[in-house]
Amino acid sequence: MAVHSIRLSSAEIGGLWATYLQENMAVCLLTYFLHHNKDEEIGKTLKHAYEVSDGHVKKIASIFTEEGIPIPDGFTEKDLDLTVPPLFHDLFGLSFVYSMCRMGLINTGFITSSMAREDVQDFFVKMVQENSLLYKESTTLMLSKGLYDRPPMIPYPKKVEYIEKLSYLSGFGKKRPLNVAEITEIFFNTERNYFSILLCMGLLQVIKDKEIHDYIQEGKKISEKQINTFNDILMREELLGNISTIVDVTETTVSPFSDKLVVTLFHALNAIDITMIGHALSLSMRTDLAAYYQKYILDILVYSAKGFDILVDRGWAQEPPHAPDRRDLQKLK
Structure with missing residues (x-):
């Protein structure tokens, strides 16, 4: 069977390019968590996560090199200061792996569905598998340490029911109870924003640049608003709400991260957050929930x-790889 040389499509270049930057940033942050970690069990999971992300970075660099595509500029040891006191306690490093895997599963799944060239498709399929196993590992460890808070429980349904009235969509005035899809999305949106607040809390102690400090402060307020909104809904539904009791931030005021790394991380988290809230919006059939999700998507944009x-x-x-400007190329010189 003849072997044909198939060029990378725009989707494949874009998926690999974005993944390289995200995984390179993950390697940098995991290096930091590993350096300061004292918990043996968490250390094993951090090392596993580091090896997985580092393997992804090296594989994408190899593909780009073979194709003659420039490798994106990544983060280096210059973006970390491992000599300063730790900014977070060990449990936050575990929460980071869990959050990274959960968001990565969704994001990588989207990318994988756009891949066609066999080697690239194989790479992303393997990446989904690795993220799945790492997600399971981090979740199991969080459960054992009392860090994982499960979504609200409801009674098992006793029969199959059909929607009989359009009032099922109403979220204002008299409204129906939340369904399981809506509860799930509210819960994990709140969980994600608790993680964001802890991240902001730590960085606000150490960032000295006023513009970036103000930017982080604004992000913290957006997360607080989302938590208040959706916890209020859960409380009104007598589902108690999701309340974090763990503060994993130390008292250090010296930053271990470069300002570039911090702002890039926030930009990446914003993109993922928009995707996650959009997913929640697509599953929420009550109009009040839809209105809140649309509002917060706009706020985050x-x-x-x-x-x-x-x-x-x-x-x-x-600048991401882009198509040539054909009209410019077609001009007479």
């Missing part, structure tokens, strides 16, 4: 633009 402005103004934003 505006907030994300501010972060992008900082990246561009500081010369930190890399």
Whole structure:
């Protein structure tokens, strides 16, 4: 059977390019968590996560090199200061792996569905499998340490029921109880925002640049608003709400991270958050929930633009690969 040389499509270049930057940033952050970690069990999971992300970075670099595509500029040891006291306690490193895997499963799943060339498709399928196993490992460890908070329980259904009235969609005035899809999305949205608040809390102690400090402060307020909104809904539904009791931030005021790494991380988290809230919106059939999700998508889009402005103004934003400007090429010189 003849072997044909198939060029990478735009989807494949874009998926590999974005994944390289995300996984390179993960390697940098996992290096930090591993350096300060004292918990043996968490250390094993952190090392596993590091090896997985480092393997992804090396594989994508190999593909790009073979294709003659420039490898994106990544983060290096210059973006970390391992000599300063730790900013987070060990449990936060485990929460980071869990959050990274959960968001990565969704994001990588989207990318995988756009891949066709066999080697690239195989790479992303394997990446989904590795993220799945790491997600299971981190969740199991969180459960054993009392860190994982399960979504609300409901009584098992006793029969199959059909929707009989359009009032099922109503979220204002008299409204029906939340269904299981809506409860799930509210719960994990709240969980994700608790993680964001802890991240912001720590970084606000150490970031000295006023523009970036204000940017992080605004992000913390957006997360707090989402938590208040959706916890209020759960409380009104007598589902108690999701309340974090663990604060994993130390008292250090010296940053272990470069400002570039911090703003890039927030920009990546904003993009994932928009995807996750959009997913929640697509599953929520009550109009009040839809209205809240649309509001917060808009808030995060505006907030994300501010972060992008900082990246561009500081010369930190890399331009993704793009199509040529044919009209410019067709001009007579």
